[in-house]
Amino acid sequence: MTDPLALEPILGPLERGRPAFNDDLPQDERFALFESHIAAGLKVEATDWMPDEYRTSVLRFVEMHANSELMGVLPEREWLMRAPTLRRKLALTAKVQDEVGHAQLLYRVAEDLGKSREAMFDDLLAGRTKFHNVFHYPTAGWADVGMIAWLVDAAAIVAQQALRDSSYAPYARTMRKICWEESVHIMHGRDVVVTMAIGSAAQRAAIQDALDRWWGPLMQMHGPRSPRDKDRDLHWRIKAKTSEELRQEFLTIYVPRILELGLVIPDPELRFDEVAGAWRYTEPDWEELRRVVTNHGPMSESRLAFRRLAREETRWVRESILGVPAAA
Amino acid sequence: MSQGSAPDAAPRLEAWEVFRQEKVGGSMTHAGSVMAPDAVLAAHYAREMFSRRQESIRLWVVRRADVVDLDDADLLQPPLDRSFKKPGGYVMRDKLAAARKQSGQAKPRQRSG
């Protein structure tokens, strides 16, 4: 028989009951209580009171993530038709389906913070909100499809795993589901690349070429270094790791896996500094990153235009049958 | 199965909460939500979002507006002591120590049950 004392849930007093900042207190008191709550590692739900800054920051963060999943579909979508075997076609279709599903999950989190899905699409397509740099570049061939599915997804999952403990609980829960689904994508991508690495001379050349073109954007993906104490998203524990921490983690795991395929990483400066305990690399082109995420990348405008067209084509279905309110 | 689409009423896209059961004997747990104009599509989309990989054996789908949401602290977390209703309200450590001293018996060994 189980000792009843063992059944007493192990929770500290702060974690039980409604957080005090939800009570009708003066604004600055609520803010202070909310800050302590976050600093103590506790979580926030959609129905909790939040300072405006927190709500805005979470919404911006989640919205950009959702936008990226949605736009991330496009580089791979054109290769859905061209997958060279049935199994690869099924795998790629399932992967892209997951990305659409992730967009759904993330837009839902953002919707429950008070912004409608249509308003978010309006902002994305008008260039008022952003999506991650890697989805602004062209995919030149099947090798790119493999490289993206492997290394872009890998860099993304390094960031996403760190978000599983986000202070905003609906986002944290969504990240756990997303990470679980993403692990399959990386395996699919790696399988495509490895198969080509041991394939024909043309295939080997194609993956090296793909790596040469994607390495720059990959190194820029996590963003420029920024001091921990200045990062508001870290302060609010919306995210837990800095850009540099994520980049270092990505390099530690994936550089050996790239090299073992006989690929050459196109950065002669890249090496692990044993003394500093960190990877050294050529400084990424932050100017390129800034240009690209403000929709001046090689494919930014054409992909946004494609989305606008696709959205218009199906407007009649949404408004007549699905009950989405007609555009203002 | 084409009933329930209420074709004559103007459709309205709204949120539907989805609960899933992962394995036999498990509880229905909240999985997330889908946007849909009615129960037929809500169920279809719930299956897609939360069981397309065969990861659920049962789904419940309910219009968010129909969920009764109770979060009133006065009702759920009333302030007066209720420890007599919980194991933590029965701390006997000192009394047991006194009883053992009196009886000369050592504390019984925990047998794994």
Add this chain to the structure above:
Amino acid sequence: MTTARRRPATELDRVLSPDTPHATALAELLLAMADDEFVIGFSDSEWTGIAPLLEEDVAMSSLAQDELGHAAALYALLAGLTGTTVDAIAYDREPAEYRHCRLLDHGRGDWAMTIARRYLYDSADVVRLEALVAGSWAPLAELVGKLIREERYHRMHAETWLERLARTRGEPRDRLLTALATLSTDAGTVFTPLAAEPALIEAGIMAAPFTTLETEWRASIEPTFAALGLPMPEPVSDPGRGRLDHGDAFRWLWGEFTMVRRADPGASW
């Protein structure tokens, strides 16, 4: 279009396993069914990322994956009979050698076209499958049993959407009527007679000839079409060629799905 060594259609006859009775007849049936699922799977997968609603996008993608999975399973049976591989059959033929029905030869079209096509195809496919589920060749009968169970989900989706489009006055209904008109004389091509039919029926693999099945199919959809005030599909134009003469839309698709393989023939992917 450059071509590597191509397997002529007639060579299928020469490499059949001598152990499988009625192998030639089965091969013709399997190729038609598999090509149908392959082509509609491609069309449906074109909605990935651009469907009317994110939730519907995920749903459509599942349907497309199911169809491709069904194609793969049917090609696998065919590959077993003919001593080749699924991918060789699926990818290494000229456009004229594909045997999918003309209903599926139209381009993706708008949402109404996709729904109309799926409804017409799925309702026909279930009649075809029911005629095969109790067949005498176990590998096919077993597979068909599984396909029927998966098809229920597809039919639920097609039916709910057909109803929604038909009952929403204005643009949705108009687009559906346009789509049905475009597909009208091709709808029955799922039941294009095959040379193999007499052998398949005699062997107990197929329960009835395609002409009978087509009549059954029309009777099965008539109540729904009547209730929704939709015109029934016309008789098939040029019925003997219902699985031949693939047009530009399919040729474009073929160009896409063979592009990578043709660029590096013989490579492993």
